[in-house]
Amino acid sequence: MEHDNCDPASRPSTRDRLITVTCELLEFQGYHATGLNEILATSESPKGSLYHHFPNGKEELTIAAISKVGTAVLERIRDSLSPENGPAHATVPAFIRDISMNVERSxxxxxxxxxxxxxxxxxxxxxxxxxxxxxxxxxxxxxERALIASGSNQSEAESVATSIIARIEGGIIMARCERSRRPLDAIADELEQDLACRAKEKQK
Amino acid sequence: MEHDNCDPASRPSTRDRLITVTCELLEFQGYHATGLNEILATSESPKGSLYHHFPNGKEELTIAAISKVGTAVLERIRDSLSPENGPAHATVPAFIRDISMNVERSxxxxxxxxxxxxxxxxxxxxxxxxxxxxxxxxxxxxxERALIASGSNQSEAESVATSIIARIEGGIIMARCERSRRPLDAIADELEQDLACRAKEKQK
DNA sequence: TAGTATATAGACTGGTCGGTCTACTATCAA
DNA sequence: TTGATAGTAGACCGACCAGTCTATATACTA
Known part of the structure; x- marks a missing residue:
């Protein structure tokens, strides 16, 4: 029942290779377009190992993969929006511009x-x-926590945080279709004004 | 080369049935999960007709389908955000709440x-x-046009409009995952404040 | 009526899908 | 050395995939 990395000097364990490759392929092409055989070939694993580590097959492997990237992104959010980097109305737009750059770079x-x-x-x-x-x-x-740390109340923070996640998800879709940073950069600009406006409102 | 509806009293033409069914299945399950055989069975059309009307197969049929729903949604946007229904800072949140209701209802x-x-x-x-x-x-x-009609300048209208579309797309994804209206309703609330704040700013 | 284009009909193909199955190897404990 | 378990290996299965093909029916025109 060893699920962590194996000897760091050698190649990652079969289980880790499967998860890593699945993450990448899912992000590129989605669920149904990513075949188990493709995952197997790319990660150089035999089918027996897949069903040994993930008895429920594709669904279980996919859940493991999205949990992994979900956690990785969560940590990026926490780092980027950490209060020591400045107020939310500065860190959030910067975070979106960073995403925009990464999408372009890929x-x-x-x-x-x-x-x-x-x-x-x-x-x-x-x-x-x-x-x-x-x-x-x-x-x-x-x-939400970052917004509250910057002075929002709970109710405002919840709706604004939801809207920020939605903006990012939607913006990425548009950027990928359009093959342009424009949508994400426009969202960063808009959000900057939005948050600034809310902050100013609060001062009064 | 007759591509419109046939006799309105009888069932729609094969071509129209194919497009309509494809729209629905794509929206439910996506591209790769929707098989041609499923489209054929649901629309009660033979395979020969599909490749007669859409020689390039699945891709061409899909483009026809998304163009159709794209145009239908465009008209809904134009109707809902028409200036005679009020200022954008009222019509846009109402439009999103309407979407929220439809997502729930489905x-x-x-x-x-x-x-x-x-x-x-x-x-x-x-x-x-x-x-x-x-x-x-x-x-x-x-x-964008609705925002400009409500007093925005071109540059602001562009970024805000992009951000609105992104919010809606992202909000629908979150609502479908969560099986709850919450994300879309939160976005409507947030957007209402955002647009109101911008309008107030402009008065000064 | 004959001829032509349009449209319907579905059997069929090669390929890929997710998943099962048996066999083999490596590791470690008794 | 033996036995049990974890892990690797890939052949194999039925189901389904998108797309091709030939045959036929229908509609309109010459």
Whole structure:
């Protein structure tokens, strides 16, 4: 029952390779377009190992993969929006511009690591759907905390945080379609004004 | 070369049935999860007719389908945000609450008719990707016009309109995952304050 | 009526899908 | 050395995939 990395000097364990490769392929192409054989070939693992580590097959492997990227993104959110980096009305737009840069750098092939899965699987798999919902919730709560630390009240922070996550998800979709940073950069600009306006309002 | 509806008293033409059914299935399950055989069975059309009307197969049929729903949504946007219904800072939140209601009413199975396709196909099909980008652009322009009619300047209208479309797309994804109106309603609330704040700012 | 384009009909193909199955190897404890 | 468990290996399965093909029916025109 050893699920962590193996000897750090050698290649990662089969289990870790499977998860890592699945993360990447899901982000590029989504759930149904990513075949188990492709995952197997890319990670150089035999099919027997996959069903040894993930007895419930594709669904279980996918949940492991999106949980991993979900947590990684959560940590990026916490780091970027940490109060020591400044007030939320500065850190949030900067965070979105950073995402914009990364999406561009990937040739508009990545971004929104769980979005495609969320939409594709929402219909067919309850387990996948709730896994995605939980990740979105964690992200939202992290943003919420940053807003509260910058002076928002609970109720405002909740709706604004939800709206920020939604803006990012939607902006990534538009940017990938358009193959342009424009949508994400426009959202960063708009959000900067929005948050500034709210902060100013509060001073009165 | 007759592409419109046939005799209104009888059932729609094969071509129209194919497009309509494809729209629905794509919205429920996405591109790769929707098989041609399923489309054929649901619309009660033989395969020969599909390749007669859409020689390029699934891709061409999908483009026809998303163009249709894209245009239908565009008209809904124009109607809802028409200046005679009031200022944008009232009509836009109302529009989002209306979407929220429809998503709930569908059992959280529909909403964001082109989002899934946009993400799934962005990687593999340039034609589909640009078709989605064009639809997003049309939606954005319609919102932009409504904002300008309510007193925004061009530059602000563009970024705010982009951000509104993104919020809606992202909010629908979150609502479908969570099976709750909460995300979309929170976005409507947040947007209401955001637009009100901007309007107040402008008075000064 | 004959001829032509349009449209319907579905059998069929090669390929891929997710998943099962058996066999083999490595590790470690008794 | 033996036995049990964890892990690797890949052949194999039925189901389904998008797309091709030939045959036929229908509608309109010459």
């Amino acid at each position: 040739g508009y092939r990545t971004g929104g690591p769980i979005t495609t899965v969320a939409l594709e699987a929402a219909a067919s798999s309850k387990a996948l759907r709730t896994a995605c919902a939980e990740i979105y919730r964690e992200w939202q709560l992290a943003v | 059992g959280y199975r529909t909403g964001g008719p082109i989002t899934t396709v946009a993400l799934e196909a962005a990687a593999s099909s340039k034609a589909l990707r640009t078709a989605c980008a064009e639809i997003y652009r049309e939606w954005q322009l319609a919102v």
